[in-house]
Amino acid sequence: MPVAALYSDFATREAHPGSPTYERLSLAISRDTELLALLERVPSPKRQPNLLLAVVRLLGGPVDDPEAFRAFTVAHWPAVEAELRSRATQTNEAGRCALLLPVLASLPQPLALLEVGAAAGLGLYPDRYAYRYGDHPVGDGHPVLDCALTGTAPPDRLPEVVWRAGLDLNPLDVTDESDVAWLDALIWPEQRNRRQRLKSAAAIVAADPPLLVRGDLVDDLRDLAARAPSDATLVVFHTSVLYQVPVERRNRFLAMVGELPGHWISVEAPDVVPFPELPPPPGDTLYNVLSLDGRPLAWTLGHGQEMNWFA
Incomplete structure (x- = not known):
């Protein structure tokens, strides 16, 4: 373009x-x-x-x-x-966990989470955040992640996570002031709630750091996935990451990730992870598609603020 x-x-x-x-x-x-x-x-x-x-x-x-x-x-x-x-865009938005929660809560528990493009790992703590889907709360504590959900009932529980790991070409550290400054710079100027959410989520991550591995999504994913505990359900996921990956590498990743044990959750634009048939999106804004194991489930907005379920 x-x-x-x-x-x-x-x-x-x-x-x-x-x-x-x-x-x-x-x-x-x-x-x-x-x-x-x-x-x-x-x-x-x-x-x-x-x-x-x-x-x-x-x-x-x-x-x-x-x-x-x-x-x-x-x-x-x-x-x-x-x-x-x-640098690369590393919008580590904890609010995207609100998009993952309905799927994660439906899978066999406990879970071993592996995020591709994890940045500082804020997306690896869906069990530690609180949520509000309209007037339906899930969990307690802070930050509270708001999501306008239509087309399906909101989840009624948090997932049980026993292992969490992230893969990134340049992992970030929430205890490093310069890394946090970069995450803050990526937040849009008017969105003060996202800035406060970053601080709250970073405190959670700093108190119990995940395993963050510097590596490539094709070359290093299998080895990291093999480190997940065998008595937990492996869930590999990524949100708004693959648009930064060259098409050839992206296709190799998509061919490989579906062959791993466990489950695969994707939240990407429809021209990045395409599907043969999709209903029209809810509007002209750029919507991503939430999918589980290659099956599209919902239209979503980029920071987790809206999800329109169609599956």
């Missing part, structure tokens, strides 16, 4: 209405020939809007005003480009 279209699409399908700031910025970037030319210098995966916007915020750049953003980005382009090349 041309870079201009990438940014205009992000503005209209993702940032709207969750972040008017990023919607405005992305539209301005999509029309700015100098910024677009600078972005053309970096590899295609490094041009994505979430990555650029987070990098500028991490470097202390302004995002409230498109002109100020442009001036900072152009003036500091060598530093921006270096960060773009070295």
Whole structure:
């Protein structure tokens, strides 16, 4: 996709209405020939809007005003480009556990969780968070993850997790201030609730760290899966990760993950993990598809705030 279209699409399908700031910025970037030319210098995966916007915020750049953003980005382009090349989008959103919970609660317990693209591992603690599906609470404590659920009954229990591990090319550490600063920079400016949720979830992870392995989703997944306890149900899952993986590697992963013992949960865009027949999505916003073992179950929004069950 041309870079201009990438940014205009992000503005209209993702940032709207969750972040008017990023919607405005992305539209301005999509029309700015100098910024677009600078972005053309970096590899295609490094041009994505979430990555650029987070990098500028991490470097202390302004995002409230498109002109100020442009001036900072152009003036500091060598530093921006270096960060773009070295980093990847690692939106470690604990709210996505609300999408996983109905599936996890339905599987034979206890569970051994293995997350592909785990970042700091915040997605590995669905049993430690509390949830609210409309007016239906599940669990207690903090953070409370809100999800508008339609099409199925909300779950009535938390899963029992006895093992949790994550695989990532660049695992993050919630006890490292610079890693937490990167996670914070990835949160959209207006979404203060997500920022507070990050702090609460990071405290849970820091108190009981998971096994985080630096590795590749094709080369290293089998070995890590083999470390799961044999008396637990292995669940391999990933949420909004595979769009960053080259198509050939992605296809190799998809062919392999379905052959592992246990179960496989995917939450990805329908052009990333395609299915032959899907009902129309609920709206024009970018929806992902939740699936279990290759069977599509629901349309979901990217940060876990909405799930429309159709299975």
